[in-house]
Amino acid sequence: MSRYRLQPTPSQEMALLDHCGHARFVWNLAVEQHTHWRPGRKSAPGFAEQCRQLTQARAEFAWLRAGSVIVQQQALKDFAQAVARFFAGTHRRPTWRRRGRGEGFRIVAVRAGDVRRLSRNVGEVKVPKVGWVRFRWSRPVPEGVKSYRITRDAAGRRHVAFAAIPAPIPAPGTGEAVGVDRGVVVSAALSTGQLLTAPGLREADKARLRRLQRKLARARRGSARRTRVRRAIATLQARARDRRKDWVEKTSTDLARRFDVVAVEDLKIRNMTRSAKGTLRMPGRNVAQKAGLNRSILASGWGQLVERLEQKARSRVVRVNPAYTGQRCSACGIVDAKARESQAVFRCRSCGYAGNADVNAARNIKLAAGHAVTAREGPRVAEPVHREPQPVLLSA
Numbered sequence: 001m002s003r004y005r006l007q008p009t010p011s012q013e014m015a016l017l018d019h020c021g022h023a024r025f026v027w028n029l030a031v032e033q034h035t036h037w038r039p040g041r042k043s044a045p046g047f048a049e050q051c052r053q054l055t056q057a058r059a060e061f062a063w064l065r066a067g068s069v070i071v072q073q074q075a076l077k078d079f080a081q082a083v084a085r086f087f088a089g090t091h092r093r094p095t096w097r098r099r100g101r102g103e104g105f106r107i108v109a110v111r112a113g114d115v116r117r118l119s120r121n122v123g124e125v126k127v128p129k130v131g132w133v134r135f136r137w138s139r140p141v142p143e144g145v146k147s148y149r150i151t152r153d154a155a156g157r158r159h160v161a162f163a164a165i166p167a168p169i170p171a172p173g174t175g176e177a178v179g180v181d182r183g184v185v186v187s188a189a190l191s192t193g194q195l196l197t198a199p200g201l202r203e204a205d206k207a208r209l210r211r212l213q214r215k216l217a218r219a220r221r222g223s224a225r226r227t228r229v230r231r232a233i234a235t236l237q238a239r240a241r242d243r244r245k246d247w248v249e250k251t252s253t254d255l256a257r258r259f260d261v262v263a264v265e266d267l268k269i270r271n272m273t274r275s276a277k278g279t280l281r282m283p284g285r286n287v288a289q290k291a292g293l294n295r296s297i298l299a300s301g302w303g304q305l306v307e308r309l310e311q312k313a314r315s316r317v318v319r320v321n322p323a324y325t326g327q328r329c330s331a332c333g334i335v336d337a338k339a340r341e342s343q344a345v346f347r348c349r350s351c352g353y354a355g356n357a358d359v360n361a362a363r364n365i366k367l368a369a370g371h372a373v374t375a376r377e378g379p380r381v382a383e384p385v386h387r388e389p390q391p392v393l394l395s396a
């Protein structure tokens with residue numbers, strides 16, 4: 001995703017607002033249908049059924065018909081994806097969209113000539129029912145744009161983000177596999193021992209954010225000051241988001257280039273973040289601390305990283321069962337809940353192996369993938385699968 005500042009004329013801005021309104025309307029209808037749904041009832045309408053309903057609604061309402069069918073259908077598609085992500089446990093339940101908040105719409109089936117450069121700093125993009133809208137050509141537009149999204153931020157600025165699914169990166173062909181643990185102390189630990197941390201805000205920005213949030217709490221509703229503070233907060237958060245996205249791109253490219261197989265936990269993030277009551281990783285322990293860590297886990301952009309990995313290392317990503325990866329010793333294979341000395345240190349009481357707890361987990365993930373990969377006769381993992389614990393060591 002690369003974002004560019006859109007520069008619509010006033011009349012184009014009106015037309016873009018209409019698109020946003022239609023997308024919001026359709027999205028909210030879908031939300032409403034799903035809020036009526038309860039477990040045990042006939043399932044809520046899916047994407048195909050909702051598209052049929054949209055066709056009927058367009059036949060009925062002239063104002064809806066006047067809008068772009070792509071915009072409206074894509075709002076349904078976004079919703080379907082949001083529901084799927086919710087059930088996968090990686091995202092919250094989709095909720096109502098309000099005017100002026102996170103507004104946007106998506107256009108698909110973009111053709112080669114629909115994005116073009118006018119001059120050094122100016123490009124334009126063809127928007128259905130709006131026409132050619134200019135944008136600031138602040139960096140190269142990716143090749144093979146298939147879709148784009150037009151958004152309006154809290155400050156009223158419009159952006160266009162072009163999406164091109166990244167081309168798959170060829171495997172290095174070394175037979176090397178890597179286990180990647182979604183750590184809590186660091187953003188990612190590799191079975192090679194490398195620890196990766198997704199950038200968030202710098203300390204100075206964090207302090208500034210806290211100050212702004214206090215200011216916001218004191219500012220009167222509807223005041224100009226409140227609007228100003230909200231904008232400043234949104235800018236800081238956008239900066240953190242951009243840095244994280246950048247990290248996701250670099251990290252996924254790096255892993256896809258270096259390894260033939262990338263093993264990750266088939267972990268429902270929600271299990272870790274939403275229900276602090278207990279998970280397979282750390283059943284029922286440190287519940288209070290975990291609740292505090294929720295934000296940082298989600299902030300580290302796991303969903304984004306795995307999504308990108310699956311696009312770049314196409315069919316080379318293996319998901320493994322996360323059971324006990326945090327408690328099993330990657331050297332001798334014994335499961336010992338007490339071996340996890342702290343969030344950061346794993347020390348096996350059977351064989352004496354000690355190391356970073358996240359790296360130990362990453363090694364276990366790699367071992368687990370070794371089984372899965374060999375079973376399908378794919379590339380072999382060049383490391384022994386874990387051995388059963390030795391009786392002598394157990395009694396020690």
Ligand SMILES: [Zn+2]
Pocket residue numbers: 329330331332333334348349350351352353
């Ligand atoms: Zn051990």
